[in-house]
Amino acid sequence: MEVVICRDYDEMSAKAGAAVADVVKAKPKAVLGFATGSSPIGLYKELIRMHKDEGLDFSKCLTFNLDEYCGLSGDHPQSYWYFMHENLFNHINVPKGKVNVPSGTEADHAAFCRAYEEKIAKAGGIDVQVLGIGSDGHIAFNEPTSSLGSRTRMVTLTEQTIDDNARFFEKREDVPRHAISMGVGTVMEAKKCVMVVNGANKAEALAAMVEGPVTSMITASALQWHPDAVVFVDEAASANLKMRDYYLWVQKSKSEA
Ligand code: GLP
Numbered sequence: 636m637e638v639v640i641c642r643d644y645d646e647m648s649a650k651a652g653a654a655v656a657d658v659v660k661a662k663p664k665a666v667l668g669f670a671t672g673s674s675p676i677g678l679y680k681e682l683i684r685m686h687k688d689e690g691l692d693f694s695k696c697l698t699f700n701l702d703e704y705c706g707l708s709g710d711h712p713q714s715y716w717y718f719m720h721e722n723l724f725n726h727i728n729v730p731k732g733k734v735n736v737p738s739g740t741e742a743d744h745a746a747f748c749r750a751y752e753e754k755i756a757k758a759g760g761i762d763v764q765v766l767g768i769g770s771d772g773h774i775a776f777n778e779p780t781s782s783l784g785s786r787t788r789m790v791t792l793t794e795q796t797i798d799d800n801a802r803f804f805e806k807r808e809d810v811p812r813h814a815i816s817m818g819v820g821t822v823m824e825a826k827k828c829v830m831v832v833n834g835a836n837k838a839e840a841l842a843a844m845v846e847g848p849v850t851s852m853i854t855a856s857a858l859q860w861h862p863d864a865v866v867f868v869d870e871a872a873s874a875n876l877k878m879r880d881y882y883l884w885v886q887k888s889k890s891e892a
Contacts, residue, residue, distance in 0.1 A: 648677025785818030
């Protein structure tokens, strides 16, 4: 796993945004995997800037989001459908029919999840998957003890995740307890993963993911097995990394090569 330590949130967002944009430039019909949360908002701003200022073209792209809360329809301001349109899709030229966000309102969740997996496979798989990390080390909504081979399915959120995400809702009781989430196995099949991690509250989870054992207790640690995963982190999030100096040395050596 490549770890890129950045000065601050802005540098992290710019570098991660450039990594995603490179995939789109190399393959105009790229299949893009997107994540929600506060961490990738700067990355999305960077993609919007590149679209507006540099003509970065998403018109042939197809997108798949990681997850969605159960019970919230797309017009709910806290739904991930709404979040993605507010923070990205309404500001770039990806055709509306090419956007896929799991639906949290299907009566037959299992059938929907199977169809979502099939749609990703039919598209040829995800070329680049954007990721954040939960404070308990989860990716998408794969909570601790999720199988590292899991596929898209309905999951139950931990109380910690409900607490973490309560800040976006009027009251804690409004946070759904269930979500539809791509599995760890689904994420691992993306050709490239670009993760953004910022803030001191993520320092512990980041160190466990990068330098701890591969374990379903930290589902993001599965990325240690991924052949092309890059993690862009800010100073605060990097505080607990034992190999911090090495990661800085690698980046310095790369830039001087
Ligand atoms: C949710 C999402 C994750 C995201 C995490 C962290 O749990 N399902 O995909 O990585 O929140 O969010 P934030 O970036 O706001 O800390």
